Amino acid sequence: MGQYLPILMLLVLAVVFAALSFFASRLLAPRRPTAAKSAPYECGIVPSREPPERFPVRFYLIAMIFIVFDIEIIFLYPYAVIHRELGGFGLVEMAVFVVAVFAAFVYLIANGALDWGPVKHLRRVDPRVSTSRTAATTVRRVGLEGREPETGEAA
Amino acid sequence: MTLGLLAQAGDGVAPIDTPGVAWSALSPILVLIGGAIVLLVVGALAPRRSRIGWHAMLTVAVAGGTIAAVVPLWDRVHDDGPYSAVASAVGVDGFSLFVTVVIAVAVAIAALLTDGYLRREGLEGPEPYVLMLLSAAGAVMMASANDLIVMFLGLEIMSIAVYVLAGLHLRRRRSGEAAVKYFVLGSFSSAFFLYGVALVYGATGSTNLVRIARFLAANTLADQGLLIAGFALLLVGFGFKVAAVPFHSWTPDVYQGSPSPIVAFMASGVKAGGFAGLLRVFVATFGTYRLDWQPVVYGIAVLSLVVGAVLAVVQTDVKRMLAYSSINHAGFILIGVQAATDEGVTAALFYLAAYTFMVAGAFGVVTVVGRRGDGHHHLDDYQGLARRQPLLALVFAIFLLAQAGVPLTSGFLAKFYVVEAAIEARSFWLALVAMVSAVVSAFLYLRIVLVMYAGAGDGADTDPAAGRPRLAVPAAAAIALVVAVAATIGIGLVPDPLTRTARDATPELVAASD
Numbered sequence: 001m002g003q004y005l006p007i008l009m010l011l012v013l014a015v016v017f018a019a020l021s022f023f024a025s026r027l028l029a030p031r032r033p034t035a036a037k038s039a040p041y042e043c044g045i046v047p048s049r050e051p052p053e054r055f056p057v058r059f060y061l062i063a064m065i066f067i068v069f070d071i072e073i074i075f076l077y078p079y080a081v082i083h084r085e086l087g088g089f090g091l092v093e094m095a096v097f098v099v100a101v102f103a104a105f106v107y108l109i110a111n112g113a114l115d116w117g118p119v120k121h122l123r124r125v126d127p128r129v130s131t132s133r134t135a136a137t138t139v140r141r142v143g144l145e146g147r148e149p150e151t152g153e154a155a
Numbered sequence: 156m157t158l159g160l161l162a163q164a165g166d167g168v169a170p171i172d173t174p175g176v177a178w179s180a181l182s183p184i185l186v187l188i189g190g191a192i193v194l195l196v197v198g199a200l201a202p203r204r205s206r207i208g209w210h211a212m213l214t215v216a217v218a219g220g221t222i223a224a225v226v227p228l229w230d231r232v233h234d235d236g237p238y239s240a241v242a243s244a245v246g247v248d249g250f251s252l253f254v255t256v257v258i259a260v261a262v263a264i265a266a267l268l269t270d271g272y273l274r275r276e277g278l279e280g281p282e283p284y285v286l287m288l289l290s291a292a293g294a295v296m297m298a299s300a301n302d303l304i305v306m307f308l309g310l311e312i313m314s315i316a317v318y319v320l321a322g323l324h325l326r327r328r329r330s331g332e333a334a335v336k337y338f339v340l341g342s343f344s345s346a347f348f349l350y351g352v353a354l355v356y357g358a359t360g361s362t363n364l365v366r367i368a369r370f371l372a373a374n375t376l377a378d379q380g381l382l383i384a385g386f387a388l389l390l391v392g393f394g395f396k397v398a399a400v401p402f403h404s405w406t407p408d409v410y411q412g413s414p415s416p417i418v419a420f421m422a423s424g425v426k427a428g429g430f431a432g433l434l435r436v437f438v439a440t441f442g443t444y445r446l447d448w449q450p451v452v453y454g455i456a457v458l459s460l461v462v463g464a465v466l467a468v469v470q471t472d473v474k475r476m477l478a479y480s481s482i483n484h485a486g487f488i489l490i491g492v493q494a495a496t497d498e499g500v501t502a503a504l505f506y507l508a509a510y511t512f513m514v515a516g517a518f519g520v521v522t523v524v525g526r527r528g529d530g531h532h533h534l535d536d537y538q539g540l541a542r543r544q545p546l547l548a549l550v551f552a553i554f555l556l557a558q559a560g561v562p563l564t565s566g567f568l569a570k571f572y573v574v575e576a577a578i579e580a581r582s583f584w585l586a587l588v589a590m591v592s593a594v595v596s597a598f599l600y601l602r603i604v605l606v607m608y609a610g611a612g613d614g615a616d617t618d619p620a621a622g623r624p625r626l627a628v629p630a631a632a633a634i635a636l637v638v639a640v641a642a643t644i645g646i647g648l649v650p651d652p653l654t655r656t657a658r659d660a661t662p663e664l665v666a667a668s669d
């Protein structure tokens with residue numbers, strides 16, 4: 001187990017360093033708080049209003065697109081640097097990878113990840129399904145399935 | 156232009172030594188992943204709803220293509236012996252090919268069941284099929300991994316897709332709950348697995364199964380603590396995926412909450428992937444250290460058998476019952492693992508193949524009986540099913556009796572072979588526990604059958620069946636059920652082809668010649 005001693009030492013050192021800097025800043029730093037300093041996201045500008053708590057779910061899709069391209073760049077950039085050395089093998093590998101990434105992008109676009117503005121066409125709901133559910137609100141949809149009385153049976 | 160670049164590559168720069176990719180050896184995985192990508196793109200561009208369920212058809216075709224890709228590989232392995240590819244990271248042997256076919260069959264059956272389910276719940280779209288294919292690709296990767304890192308990749312590809320599948324039913328709260336539970340616990344178990352890989356690497360100096368096996372055969376470790384700890388952590392990772400007992404607590408909740416056709420895949424495909432990895436790592440690689448891990452697997456098998464059987468009996472929700480019974484079945488397959496012999500591996504493979512049809516079929520019936528909302532899974536919902544729909548009840552009864560191990564079904568032979576392997580490995584007590592647990596769990600299966608046929612499970616006088624609408628069995632689900640019944644009875648009557656194939660399918664670790 002001797003060869004694992006450095007790992008243990010590193011662990012101890014990390015904890016000691018974190019604890020030390022935490023307490024040292026408490027002890028050494030002068031404390032002159034102002035309203036601007038103790039505000040969240042302190043960056044010199046006093047916030048004029050509370051940050052909004054809800055934001056469109058669409059941002060998640062934007063984040064997904066970002067991740068798709070981020071991952072693509074992570075792989076493409078090193079490849080671009082040494083594509084000569086990698087030769088045909090690298091080209092084929094990158095082609096496979098880019099096709100997979102592109103498929104994900106096509107899927108996102110097709111599902112309306114970049115459709116901004118008001119919703120143009122509401123998804124039509126099967127009229128047989130249930131009269132209590134409408135396309136305009138999702139409130140009634142959540143958690144009802146599986147607990148419904150035996151009324152809305154589809155044939 | 157690219158060709159020009161390629162031509163220039165030769166002069167001036169030293170080319171990097173790249174590993175050769177044996178595309179043919181990877182063809183089953185490539186077919187699955189390629190099919191998934193095609194389905195994703197086409198499914199995104201085409202309308203989500205259509206009269207014909209071409210999503211499911213394409214998925215079944217991809218599963219068929221996977222099996223077709225296995226055939227030439229099987230012939231090659233049969234003629235030239237097993238080999239490995241991609242810098243010995245992927246092994247092609249009878250074992251991996253056998254499990255690949257089992258997983259492909261699980262995908263095909265689950266896809267057929269999913270079609271009707273999605274239509275009933277108004278959730279049509281290509282996503283479930285894509286995720287199922289990707290998950291299957293991960294499971295196949297686990298079955299053919301010759302490297303612990305590749306196996307971990309397979310484990311994650313398989314698991315992450317299934318976490319999402321568990322939460323497929325957007326409007327059912329239980330479905331989301333199941334997905335979160337499965338995800339959190341599954342991530343923990345993956346972390347355990349990865350830590351086990353690290354410790355085994357520390358002890359043996361390699362993550363490659365071939366090199367680990369060679370190292371362990373040639374050297375005696377002065378300090379085994381690290382290796383044994385690695386075994387333990389790997390076992391936790393696998394034990395979670397196959398739902399063996401100390402790591403089973405997620406199973407009933409996840410099986411109950413997840414969409415029923417997805418559970419059919421979870422209980423067959425994912426379990427096959429987990430067991431394939433377990434057999435490959437423990438029996439094939441750590442075989443020289445079997446005296447160290449056999450007692451632990453013995454204990455896990457006993458616990459799975461007993462807990463699975465006993466807790467299944469006290470459930471009143473059919474999906475939970477089947478979840479506990481799947482834990483019991485995991486115990487049976489672990490008997491084959493514990494034997495750590497060729498007979499044991501053969502028995503485990505036979506069990507996996509037979510169980511795939513039984514459990515996928517059983518959850519297929521559960522899907523149909525669950526009705527719109529996927530919420531009618533109480534034992535009462537099955538009351539008098541035989542009177543309302545005799546054929547459906549008969550099919551369910553066949554699956555349940557097969558799981559109980561009634562002769563002339565595949566379940567009997569599956570149980571027979573693992574117990575035989577245990578006896579040959581001189582684990583008499585384990586065999587005894589297995590048989591007792593089979594009797595206990597037979598009570599549970601017969602209880603469901605009785606409720607279906609007698610109609611009065613708990614002494615109810617009124618006929619609750621009256622006024623209930625007829626259950627609609629979608630055509631695709633009917634095909635899946637017929638196939639599963641035919642296989643369950645067919646394997647029970649004529650087991651020879653499957654037995655012989657399973658006997659040819661022992662895992663062998665071979666280093667790449669290149």
